[in-house]
Amino acid sequence: MENIEIAGVLEDVAVLLQIEGANPFRIRAYQNAARTVDEHTTPLRLLVQEDADLTELPGIGKDLAASIRELVTTGKLMLLDELSARIPYSLVELTRLPGVGPKKARRLWEALDVRTIDDLERVAADGAVAELDGFGARSQQKILDGIHAYRRHRDRMSLSEAEQHVEPLLAYLQEHGAVERLEVAGSYRRRRETIGDIDLLAIASDTASVMERFRSYPQVERVEVSGDTKTTVVLRSGLQVDLRVLPAASYGAALQYFTGSKEHNVRLRKRAVAHGLTVSEYGVFRADDDRDAEDRTPVAGREEEDVYEALGLAWIPPELREDRGEIDAAATGALPRLVTLGDIRGDLQMHSTWSDGKHSIEQMLEACASRGYEYFAITDHSKALAMTGGLDATRLRQQWVEIDEIRSRHDVIHVLRGMEVDILRDGSLDLEDELLAELDVVLVSVHSLLDLPAATQTARIVAALEHPAVNILAHPTGRLINRRDPMQLDVDTVLQAAAEHNVVVELNAHPDRLDLKDTHLIRAKQLGLRVVISTDAHRAADLDLMRFGIDQARRAGLTPDDIINTLPLDRLRALLGRQ
DNA sequence: GCCGTTTTCGGCCCGACTGTTTTCAGTCG
Numbered sequence: 001m002e003n004i005e006i007a008g009v010l011e012d013v014a015v016l017l018q019i020e021g022a023n024p025f026r027i028r029a030y031q032n033a034a035r036t037v038d039e040h041t042t043p044l045r046l047l048v049q050e051d052a053d054l055t056e057l058p059g060i061g062k063d064l065a066a067s068i069r070e071l072v073t074t075g076k077l078m079l080l081d082e083l084s085a086r087i088p089y090s091l092v093e094l095t096r097l098p099g100v101g102p103k104k105a106r107r108l109w110e111a112l113d114v115r116t117i118d119d120l121e122r123v124a125a126d127g128a129v130a131e132l133d134g135f136g137a138r139s140q141q142k143i144l145d146g147i148h149a150y151r152r153h154r155d156r157m158s159l160s161e162a163e164q165h166v167e168p169l170l171a172y173l174q175e176h177g178a179v180e181r182l183e184v185a186g187s188y189r190r191r192r193e194t195i196g197d198i199d200l201l202a203i204a205s206d207t208a209s210v211m212e213r214f215r216s217y218p219q220v221e222r223v224e225v226s227g228d229t230k231t232t233v234v235l236r237s238g239l240q241v242d243l244r245v246l247p248a249a250s251y252g253a254a255l256q257y258f259t260g261s262k263e264h265n266v267r268l269r270k271r272a273v274a275h276g277l278t279v280s281e282y283g284v285f286r287a288d289d290d291r292d293a294e295d296r297t298p299v300a301g302r303e304e305e306d307v308y309e310a311l312g313l314a315w316i317p318p319e320l321r322e323d324r325g326e327i328d329a330a331a332t333g334a335l336p337r338l339v340t341l342g343d344i345r346g347d348l349q350m351h352s353t354w355s356d357g358k359h360s361i362e363q364m365l366e367a368c369a370s371r372g373y374e375y376f377a378i379t380d381h382s383k384a385l386a387m388t389g390g391l392d393a394t395r396l397r398q399q400w401v402e403i404d405e406i407r408s409r410h411d412v413i414h415v416l417r418g419m420e421v422d423i424l425r426d427g428s429l430d431l432e433d434e435l436l437a438e439l440d441v442v443l444v445s446v447h448s449l450l451d452l453p454a455a456t457q458t459a460r461i462v463a464a465l466e467h468p469a470v471n472i473l474a475h476p477t478g479r480l481i482n483r484r485d486p487m488q489l490d491v492d493t494v495l496q497a498a499a500e501h502n503v504v505v506e507l508n509a510h511p512d513r514l515d516l517k518d519t520h521l522i523r524a525k526q527l528g529l530r531v532v533i534s535t536d537a538h539r540a541a542d543l544d545l546m547r548f549g550i551d552q553a554r555r556a557g558l559t560p561d562d563i564i565n566t567l568p569l570d571r572l573r574a575l576l577g578r579q
Numbered sequence: 580g581c582c583g584t585t586t587t588c589g590g591c592c593c594g595a596c597t598g599t600t601t602t603c604a605g606t607c608g
Contacts, residue, residue: 023580024591025580025581025590025591026580026581027580028580028581028591029580029581029591030580032580032581033580033581055581058581059580059581059582060581061580061581061582062580062581063580063581064580064581098606098607099597099605099606099607100606101605101606101607102605102606103604103605103606104605104606133599134598134599134600134604134605135598135599136598136599138597138598138599139597139598139599142597142598186608197608199608225595225596225597226596227595227596227597229595229596230595230596232596242608257593257608258608260608262592262608265592265593266592268592269592269593270591270592272592273592278592278593279592279593280592280593280594281593281594281595282594
């Protein structure tokens, strides 16, 4: 059982406990444990095998350690069986509908025998929900709308897609004269790979007219909530957007609060309490200040930096705000100097017309040069990927002739001879050793047989990494966000093999891939691995996707030193030299 | 159910909005 599955079971237990009306702190303990498990970079099943002490993990005590052990060894959890004997397990899914929480799920079940979303849709359509105490016609309609939306938008939107909806909205709001300041907070600002909804914050001289303009945005499909300080709309794209208009004195506190994450904020508030302070979206206040809210004088709140400073912390970049140790680092001056787009000196994965790229090597060179790069690698596919026009030995040598000719005409930017070589079924490489030895940079990756069993897939990739010519493992898990799950793979074993054989792991910057993901990159860094951020461009414009890779790298706390394509060419070449 | 530079018991983060309430519960972030 993988960590994500264990975490899922613990989350379900928490929901069932909520429906049952259990002690809220016990519920929170399960939620916290689920998160710890989900974020843990090594599979807990390995720790269980080694008989490691699970109570060393944050939020895991004696009972939860035993539960995890039970899940890993038996695949089941007695507690869950007991709970689902009393409450239908399917009520858990019901609580994922907007407006339906544990209490309402229970009421619907007890009064109307609703167990599934389909049940709920039927009784709501019949009008039975509106008759229940605590429900009405509006909440019944909201439930029906929620079911519709749930089925339509089960997946979170990718960050890049969300940007395409948010940027025009920002421009539209900025045009309004009353808007003095406007920013996106939430997971969008933290640059998470997918976005649930959008949190906008604004300072405005005339709140009501800004809210009116927001509600009138042409892309608004419906208005969910509209009050003095907050309006929520749903755009035609299905994206929910909240706008909060705030006084300038609390803007920084609100920006901090609504940027989150929730876990980061919980940790921050606990720290505040320990310092005799209290933090809310209105500011930092002294805990002993018991005047009415509007009479209190904030210690800080106007700027986000002030909020952190009041708590004895350096300002923390939003990408790090996931409660993964960043608050301690900010307290001790140990925050990493995160990589930026400006640190990048080249791009080490892209395709040309020699295989499935849309532009010639010369055109890619011009595009890289215009982005200020010192070098780039042409890494067309190998022959196993016939559908992409993958290169065999003969055509690869022909490509090198063209590269040599191009090199002779350009001395500002350097072209590296590379290839994205397919890893075959048995872990061998799709190119002869003599040619591999003549390449400047060798990427290997899996494009076929993505559904092998985990042990087989892991062994296949590890075997490829053992080949002495390999420099980079490209898009290691093969996932496509919201479209294709990662390969069944023991990522930790693969990373350890990469470390052992001096192979660099790729952070594929394409927003549909972002592979490796942030937690994997954190683990890679722990193992001392180096990372390359590459766009995998198939056309010149794709080179601009680099920034999504930078976002993801920053979320993992990576610095320029962790990333090989921040190196100047001579040091990069030395690093890529045969091991 | 977890946790401990006051603690092994007694805490555990905070506020807005909605709908159905006639003073507030539930949900959400």
